[in-house]
Amino acid sequence: MSKTKVFVGMSGGVDSSVSAMLLKEQGYDVVGVYMKNWSQDLPGMKCPWAEDLADAKRVAVRLGIDFEVWDFENEYREKVVEYMLREFKAGNTPNPDIMCNQEIKFKLFYERAMKQGADFIATGHYARVGESNPSTLEPTRPPVFTGGSFSDGELRRPGHVRESDRLDSPALLRAVDENKDQTYFLYRISNEALVHTIFPIGEMTKPEVKKLAEENSLHNAYKRESMGVCFVGEVGMKDFLKEYIDIQPGEIREIESGEILGYHEGTVFYTIGQRHGLYLNGEKGKVNDGLPYYIVKKDMKNNIIYVSKDLNNENLWVNELELRDVFLRTNSAFDSCLVRMRHRAPLIPARFDGKKLTFANEIKRPASGQSAVLYNEKECLGGGIIA
């Protein structure tokens, strides 16, 4: 009888390293996998994939677990990068991490792991899996073998997972560490994958994870966290896009006066609400009075960006948001919920009619293409893409 087999995605970062360690300690048969999604260097940006891979492998070797590299570069390019470029070209601001989780980590990685005999997959996300039960919402984790008995107290042979261990309608629950909760990025992953997923550090706080890494001298405890399109942070996104999209000079106009204040490199490179990286004429007392201009509107057709100094500009505020590509995680109907517009952003109460979010007070308008993710007290109910 073989042990319960878990394939854990390892990025070389501290979260996935500690996740792998915990799984190993809990007695699972663990295989570490580095997902090679992107390896291309860009001008002035070196993709650190080989270093990340080496760090992940070092941890796997220390833990004495098998380690594999799965190459998803073509799929990542097709499913994530192309989606991203399509969205940007349409004037939206997409979130590649959400797409990566939906299409790569919790689809291709999950499917391949299952094909290779996995009982579960695991990742270093701060999130939890529980039974969807709106009344209690207490998380129930897959029972863990701790040398002799399972954590639910029942004595069974290791590796034997009962059908009842598999949750029929799993719930995606926010992490214990509210500050690190990553369910925002996970709201679109399939139930099928979620049932077979373990988030080993979902019950822990970041400082606890770090401490554990240090105590176990997991060499990479110092490392920065892995990012979306691996090395492309928010700052690098414009440079990244410029590799694929030609610059297209256009006007920057003040929305109130219609006056030309400066010029930009192409509407696609800018986001509503942005106030940095604008080339404005430095006319004294007008542009340079110390108050920043915000992008309030993008005219994609005429390649014009509209800006305003007025934080109360009507374009910046809304009390309704239309969602597209809505993905609901629960069958039970709900008409009010909490909404998160960005990773780690505060939860805002709203009413939801299945398509449209309505807020009691006006909120600052998030960029189109970003996701609005819906929650109740603890559970992620799904979400949609802001139209």
Add this chain to the structure above:
Amino acid sequence: MIYLDHAAATPVSKKVLEAMEPYFLHDFFNPSAAYLPAKKVNANYEAAKGTIAHAIGAKASDLIITAGATEANNLAFTSIDCVDSRQSLSGQSIKSVLYLETEHDSVRRVAEQYGGEAIRVLPNGLIDLNDFKDKLTDDVELVSVALANNELGTIQPLAEIAAIIREAKLDRLKRGIKTQLLLHSDASQALNLLDINVARLGIDLLTINSAKVYGPKGVGALYVSHEARLKPLTLGGGQENGFRSGTENVPGVIGFAKALEIAKKHLTSNRKKYTTWRKILLAELQGYELVNKKHMLDNFIVLCYNGIDAERLIFLLEEKQVYVSTGAACAASKGVRSHVLKAIGLTDEQIAGSLRISLGETNDESQIHEVARIMNEVVATERKRLENNE
């Protein structure tokens, strides 16, 4: 710590550091300045260049100091730019460069830019001379073959290659063909382990590097014979006879010279020492296959542990403070399979199981015994883990 990666980097020896020190603190002057202390620095710089040149049987004026072997290799290839660029009828530039397929990336990448063609190696890692002769057409202007390979330590028969080139040149002249034909060699790995004489070897361009011979990093040189003409990669104040502008790296060159002086002195005794250690290690290690059996530098040992992932061994050895590598450090960091091991016909599995050990001055005999013990232990642990997985 037991360091067994001297082919990747060597520590700067104490004497070298001492020789360099005054040039950071007191004799920091720009060698091109007019006042006497600066002139003195310039004289010492030239003298140091003389020492470096002497180590390869050349004169100071034959050397262009660079920031290492990579730059020297890049500079060597500009010798092609100096002759009239001839175009074929289709408008494409004619293939005019040959390089050994096991060359370091700093030669391969540049050669590829010039449309270079690779010369095959035999399974023992040596140049396939027949393939070389076949590819040595009248278009070829430059041939680049490293004196010793950086992953296997294989020493190429440069004198023989030079003789073939000399013959081809003669034949070209006889037929009235004016195309130049030069021989370049990257001798970075061999500088402190072989007696090198450019005239005797018949080399036109030779790359040498301080970082592999217990000198400072970021210093190298290109020897240029009177046959070759170069095009500078950097323009400016006209230093290094106009071929490499930029204020001279005086401490670096002083250190390089000192390191070579020491290397020369201990060349024979070091070679003997490494040969002995190599024998000990090969006798005490278990369950391996030796990859580089002949024609290699005395300090290079490439082992293959069949069925084992050598990268795992590196991390297991790292935990015991034993440092080895799987191949070229730059190749390893890119996560690509060694093109060198592939060229000598190793299977993917053999490549994955291969380790490079390069002995050096940080080692002593007791370490060699110790390493054999640790490596046997680590390999046994890994084999056991694999069996338990079955």
